[in-house]
Amino acid sequence: MKFTDGFWQLRPGVEALYAQEAYDIWHADTSADGEALVVTAPTAVIAKRGDTLNRPVLSVTLSSPLEGVVRVRIAHHEGGAWHGGFELTGAAQGGAGVGTITDQGGVLTTGGLTARVTPGAPWNLSFEVDGRRVTGSGHKAQGYIRLSPDAQVDPGIVRNARAGVEVPRADTFVHEQLDLGVGELIYGLGERFGPLVKNGQTVDVWNADGGTSSEQAYKNVPFYISNRGYGVLVNDPGHVSYEIGSEAVERVQFSVPGEVLEYFVIAGPTPKDVLSRYTALTGRPPVVPAWSYGLWLSTSFTTDYDEATVTSFIDEMAARELPVSVFHFDCFWMREFNWCDFEWDPRTFPDPDGMLARLHEKDLRVSVWINPYIGQRSPLFAEAAAQGFLVTRPDGSVWQWDLWQAGMGLVDFTNPDATAWYQGHLRRLIDQGVDCFKTDFGERIPLEVDYFDGSDPSRMHNLYTHLYNRAVYDVLVEARGEGEAVLFARSATAGGQSMPVHWGGDSTSTFPSMAETLRGGLSLAMSGFAFWSHDIGGFEGMPDAAVFKRWTAFGLLGSHSRFHGSSSYRVPWDFDDEAVEVTRFFTHLKMRLMPYLYQLGVDASRTGVPLMRPMQLEFPDDPAAAYLDRQYMLGGDILVAPVFSDSGEVEFYLPAGTWTSLLTGEKVEGGRWLRETHGFLSLPLYVRPGAVLPWGARTDRPDYDYLDGLALRVFPGGTGAAEVAVTTPDGRSQTFTVDRAEVTE
The missing domain is CATH 3.20.20.80 (Glycosidases)
Known part of the structure; x- marks a missing residue:
């Protein structure tokens, strides 16, 4: 959501109160994360005692729920309603941070990640990964926003209550802006069908049934990864609005309605490291059959x-x-x-x-x-309504509409x-x-309803x-x-x-x-x-x-x-x-x-690293991979470039090294773009230099004994020994040591 009118002014009806300085810093113990640093951040520079009167402050708490993760909590009124964050299944008991306070300010260290608050004005909160500053919150970054009833801001969501995409109107917001460095790129924020690089976009985290050809998304995740070696999760399941270099072009802004904003900075240094820590905190994928x-x-x-x-x-x-x-x-x-x-x-x-x-x-x-809906004609509707199993309206009646199923109700899973x-x-x-x-x-979940457990x-x-x-x-x-x-x-x-x-x-x-x-x-x-x-x-x-x-x-x-x-x-x-x-x-x-x-x-299931990988995830140091969204890596060793044309023409990029076509065996030097034409039984499918692929013996089913008839295909371009693990569907596992010099392909 955009609150400003250019660099100097605010939009009509917007009042912004920004953290202006770190007035004081002290140690505290939090129930969730143990040791913490708390910063008083007045919304004006305090020059004399009288400046402390009639003055809102932001209370900023730094703590660590997991090694390599810093929690930042910004609160205007701590007693204000906060509907809580996500379930953090991997949070460490007692926290994982160590805080120190000196004349130079406050420092919270957790693993290779450091959060540093500079005392006095201007406001300056910085984050360092392995001693290198990756981002920070500076002047006019942390803000408490008040809107007048006629404020000229756009919530960014189509206001269509019937389709279940209406966002609640709010009068107050808390926002943060984190610096974007030169050449810094942002990825993630859920399953979004526009450009993979999110710079320049406005993104609203609000689930909707909008199809794949719209800016709406079925899977909204308030988490992004930077190519500078860190990630950020906004710990709020509600409406989170992002401006990724699209309002303040030097910053990523995220805002939530209410009095409290909480976010986590997650250390890398590689994108895979970020994903591993993020999924350790919020839940790893299990093994699927x-x-x-x-x-x-x-x-x-x-x-x-x-x-x-x-x-x-x-x-x-x-x-x-x-x-x-x-x-x-x-x-x-x-x-x-x-x-x-x-x-x-x-x-x-x-x-x-x-x-x-x-x-x-x-x-x-x-x-x-x-699906989670019960149509009125279903024999289960009357049963669920009578037992209080359906979401209700504030007047106690069952919430119903006719979109999708006639007279349908919504199962209340908080009960x-x-x-x-x-x-x-x-x-x-x-x-x-x-x-x-x-x-x-x-996704089509209404707002004018009551839940069994009183959830917002x-x-x-x-x-x-x-x-x-x-x-x-x-x-x-x-x-x-x-x-x-x-x-x-x-x-x-x-x-x-x-x-x-x-x-x-x-x-x-x-x-x-x-x-x-x-x-x-x-x-x-x-x-x-x-x-x-x-x-x-x-x-x-x-x-x-x-x-x-x-x-x-x-x-x-x-x-x-x-x-x-x-x-x-x-x-x-x-x-x-x-x-x-x-x-x-x-x-x-x-x-x-x-x-x-x-x-x-x-x-x-152990690392959180996905099977299907953007090129940026596998080749974070190759600048040519930064914007690629028409090809991907299937695991770490196979490059796939789907064909999106009638003609069979496809343009794709091969990183450096000698790659091998999995389909033809042809050796191709990478570090360059290629243009090929493929029939329907083919596509660019290249094996990474030095890869060792475990190759199964059967073509009739996916769940067989992979060790029976297994071949280890060694591709050129590598040196030394490779260890290749193979796990069978029944849980047996064997690791093979392969000399890459013994090329078989």
Whole structure:
């Protein structure tokens, strides 16, 4: 949100009170983080005693919840309402910081990160990583903002309560501005479909169902990474507004409504180090089952289908040697207007128990679509309303609207009994044979409501999806065990990475939408999410054969792969014979890569580093990689450049060294841009110099014994020994030491 009118003036109706000096600094103990430094920051320079009267101050508290992380809390009125931050599952008991105060000011040190407050005026709070200043808060950076009723500011969000994207009006805000250095670039802030580099953008953290072609996002995460070796998480699940070099072009500004702003500075020095610390604080991704890496085939959304249709799809895929691991039933597995009642529509699925058993006999897992809404016609609506399981209006009536499902209500996951009731219906489906759930929606969350636990609705708008997905994920862990639970979720916020997998939402069936989908996935990876997927071919509309084939290659070179659409099936023979061949080729390739991919997932559970990596994450010291958002690294060793054109032409960048085409074996010198033309059975797919790829022996399934028939493919360009770990789906692990001089490729 923009509060100023240029460098000198404020917008009409805006009053800004800035921290002007560090008046005094003292030690304190906080209940959360242990040792802390507290700074009194008056909103005017105190020259004489009388200046302390009638003068607002900002109380700034520095502490550390985890080594390498500094918590900064800025409060105007400490007694003012603060709806609390995110669940910090990795916070250290007693904190991790050491504070010192001298004539030179206050210093809080935690690991390699130092926060330093200079006494007196002007206000100066700086952050250093390994002794190098990376950013700071200077003059007119920390501010308490008051708005008059007619203030001319734009909240940045479309005011449409019916669509669930309206933000609450606020009269006061707290903001911080952190310096942007020359050449400094900002990444992250959730799954955002615009340019990967966020400089120059206004970003509002406020979940919305806006599709992939808008500035709105399903997965808003108030966390960003700088290429200067640090990250910043705003610890607020509510509306956070960012101006990334877009108001004060030398700074990143973030603001929240109310009296308190809390944020964390997270040390690197590398982007991977930042992600590792961030996910240690907010939650690491678990290991997901090997079978989930295989191809997911869907009924699509509004298509007509029954068991015969499903069986024909599966049998035709098998006849064409197209291995399918998961079959997904979308919305209409339930009767229309009844979503959700968790009952199979008896008109099309008269024998669900038998059908699920027959699908399991075909060695398939089964996924079904759910959402957190209960339509008025659902038999469960009256039951949930009577027991107080639905979100209510302030007058006590059940909140309802007709957008999506007629008269639908919203399950109140702040009520433990409502959560248990919802989970009970899921347990029944799991007992029936359902293996996993697609947790759709969770973004259209209203504001004029009351929650069972008294939660602030503005906090719950973004956080609701976390409670919803947690309720579902916990049931799967309970039923299937650790390492076997997996979701297919659309919405998320900070911490959502601990409940994978997430997919990219509603795209259109075009090359530009394919490209924006990739940008969204790369942005999400820079926000701490290790696993990600998308609708191969696009969701809305029917892709032409070229788009489908190019998207298939792209979709099968990621952690999770799903054919899904809106009003048309996504079986490859509906496009042309070559689409079948493309699907077979890239599905088989992914199966051979499973020892590599599964190990990346195991490693992600320990480090938080994603499988699909922006080039900037893997090559932070290569300036040519800074803006790249049409290619990515699949793990640390495979470069993928999807083709986004009818012609097959693709332009991409290879970092320095001798790279090898995984498909042809051709050796190519990097450190330069290349332009190539590829047929549908090909794309730029290059192996990093010196890489050793564990190569599986099977092409028919993802969950096999990777050690049986394993090959270790050694690529040129490396020296010395490499250690390669391979973990099997049943948990056995073996590490191989390989001499890179013994090149096999």
